[in-house]
Amino acid sequence: MVRVNENYLKIQSSYLFTEIAHRVKAYQEKNPSAKIIRLGIGDVTEPLPPAVVEAMHKAVDDEAKRETFRGYGPEQGYDFLREAIARTDFQARGVDVAADEIFVSDGAKCDCGNIQELFGMDVKIAVPDPVYPVYVDTNVMAGRTGANEDGRYAGLTYLEGNAANGFVPSPSGLKADVVYLCFPNNPTGAVATKAQLQEWVDWARAEKALLLFDAAYEAFIRTPGIPHSIYECSGARDCAIEFRSYSKTAGFTGVRCGYTVVPKGLMAYSADGKPVELRPFWTRRQTTKFNGCSYVTQRGAEAVHSPEGQAQTKATIDFYLENAKIMKDALIKFGYSVIGGTDSPYLWVNVKGDSWEFFDRLLCEANVVTTPGAGFGRNGQGYIRISAFNSRANVEEAVGRLAKVLA
Numbered sequence: 001m002v003r004v005n006e007n008y009l010k011i012q013s014s015y016l017f018t019e020i021a022h023r024v025k026a027y028q029e030k031n032p033s034a035k036i037i038r039l040g041i042g043d044v045t046e047p048l049p050p051a052v053v054e055a056m057h058k059a060v061d062d063e064a065k066r067e068t069f070r071g072y073g074p075e076q077g078y079d080f081l082r083e084a085i086a087r088t089d090f091q092a093r094g095v096d097v098a099a100d101e102i103f104v105s106d107g108a109k110c111d112c113g114n115i116q117e118l119f120g121m122d123v124k125i126a127v128p129d130p131v132y133p134v135y136v137d138t139n140v141m142a143g144r145t146g147a148n149e150d151g152r153y154a155g156l157t158y159l160e161g162n163a164a165n166g167f168v169p170s171p172s173g174l175k176a177d178v179v180y181l182c183f184p185n186n187p188t189g190a191v192a193t194k195a196q197l198q199e200w201v202d203w204a205r206a207e208k209a210l211l212l213f214d215a216a217y218e219a220f221i222r223t224p225g226i227p228h229s230i231y232e233c234s235g236a237r238d239c240a241i242e243f244r245s246y247s248k249t250a251g252f253t254g255v256r257c258g259y260t261v262v263p264k265g266l267m268a269y270s271a272d273g274k275p276v277e278l279r280p281f282w283t284r285r286q287t288t289k290f291n292g293c294s295y296v297t298q299r300g301a302e303a304v305h306s307p308e309g310q311a312q313t314k315a316t317i318d319f320y321l322e323n324a325k326i327m328k329d330a331l332i333k334f335g336y337s338v339i340g341g342t343d344s345p346y347l348w349v350n351v352k353g354d355s356w357e358f359f360d361r362l363l364c365e366a367n368v369v370t371t372p373g374a375g376f377g378r379n380g381q382g383y384i385r386i387s388a389f390n391s392r393a394n395v396e397e398a399v400g401r402l403a404k405v406l407a
Contacts, residue, residue: 007143010153016133016375017041023360024369037398039327040369042186042345042387044251046319048300049312052250055303059296070295075287077104077259081298084305085259089244095231101263101279103286104293104301108216108245108258112180113138114289115212115241115260118281119178119268126157126176128169130187130376130383132214135180151378161188161379167339167348168192171203179204181230182214184221187376187385188348189340191226197233204239210268211236216245216258219317221343237263241278248345248389250304250313257293257301320345323395324388330399331386334406347386348373355381366401 020040028036048056062068076082082099090097105111112134116125125144127135129152136153139145146154157176159169167190171179181200183192204211213230221228230240242261246252262282267275293301303309324341331338337350351358355372362368362384373383388395 005141005143007141007145010140010145010147011137015137016371019375020359020369020371024363027363034367036363036367036369037390037394037401038369039386039388039390039395039398040371042248042389043253044248044320044389045391046251046316048251048255049304049309049316051303051306051309051312052300056296056300059299062299063296073292073295073298075290075292076100076283077102077293078295078298081302082259084302088305088310090229090231090261093228093232095229096237097229097231097261097263101261102259103262103282104257104259104298105286105290106256106258106293107247107252108214108243108260109134111243111258111260112212112214114285115243115282116142116144116178117285118278119210120271123177124157124175125155126159126174126179128161128167128180128182128185129158129378130161130167130373130380131158131180132182132186133376135212136377158377161190163337163339163350166190168196170196171200174203175207176209177207178210178212180212180214182216183227184217184340184344185346186214186217187346187371187373187380188383189342189344189346189385190348191221191223191343194225194227194232197227197230201230201233201236201239205235208269209239210266211240213240213242215242217248217344218244219249219313220321220345222321223343226343231261231263237266239266241266246301246304249317250301250309251316252297252301255297255300257297319392320388323390323392326395327386327388327399330402331406334403336406341388345388347388349384349386351382351384353382355384358384362402362405366398366405368398368401 082102085102086099145156161167161169167188218228230236230242245258262279266278270276328338328341339348341347355374359372371385373380
């Protein structure tokens with residue numbers, strides 16, 4: 001008799017974005033003529049940068065000729081991309097990250113879920129609340145939690161994010177082994193100062209804990225002094241793994257590419273207390289369970305780091321940030337409190353009521369799709385997340401519709 005992994009039975013209802021899609025589909029079937037504007041899921045809308053397209057076309061041509069054809073590539077990523085990442089994303093900012101500490105993958109979401117395979121089943125996991133669901137659900141699937149009780153899983157420690165702390169939790173008094181952090185934050189759009197991140201690094205070093213730092217939205221930072229990498233903090237190489245993505249930076253949501261930084265000398269501990277380096281573990285995991293990101297994709301990612309690619313991606317991100325500003329200014333005018341939208345593509349809106357009821361109201365009355373904050377955790381109740389990923393015409397039309405419903 002084949003038995004299932006019963007940890008999957010613990011997961012509450014369906015995945016957040018699956019539930020949203022179900023509700024939108026049901027409404028659309030009843031109202032087939034409704035023009036729905038989707039400001040929910042964080043999927044990009046603008047085309048790939050021209051430099052990326054040109055590089056990918058050339059890479060396809062390489063695959064068409066015997067002398068330049070590439071088959072299996074290195075699971076950790078081609079050197080040409082790893083070196084470009086190290087040079088432009090880190091070393092240009094004075095951050096100490098080497099090419100061989102970078103592991104290219106098919107996206108940060110996958111790496112954020114897969115990284116927990118490196119850790120013992122008894123480690124104490126801490127996650128923010130509100131939280132990107134992948135951090136929680138992958139640990140539930142792995143069996144690191146108990147049952148879900150009143151919206152939270154037994155065995156997980158939840159870091160309270162709220163309006164009082166600007167949705168940037170502090171490590172004060174925390175007892176945990178592995179902590180997930182995300183800044184600029186998904187879903188709240190909040191950013192952490194260097195002092196706030198340094199507090200986390202100092203805590204992790206003192207506790208022999210590990211920070212899993214999701215920097216998927218770092219390219220949206222425009223405020224001077226806000227760190228783009230956890231490694232801008234002193235001592236972070238001793239206690240942190242960082243995840244990055246081309247999905248939002250360069251429109252790769254459909255292309256799929258990201259990377260993870262595991263510094264040399266970063267240690268965890270065996271049952272007898274002996275230090276064990278994590279980088280060889282991640283190398284082993286990737287070379288066993290991952291065949292590498294495609295050559296064509298990696299050539300496209302390499303082009304992101306060219307002068308032309310950097311300018312083009314910045315222009316697209318500025319476009320999305322202008323979308324965010326248009327919506328944020330309108331919502332504030334309508335009387336709503338809004339976090340994010342400045343160094344992030346997400347607006348976190350206090351709706352003064354139930355998240356799912358507000359979601360349904362906007363869907364039915366304005367034909368605008370958002371994301372209920374309650375889907376991101378207990379502290380998300382009373383908020384919605386709005387994504388700035390859309391055309392300017394749709395954003396302006398959505399603001400007009402919202403004005404009729406909310407103003």
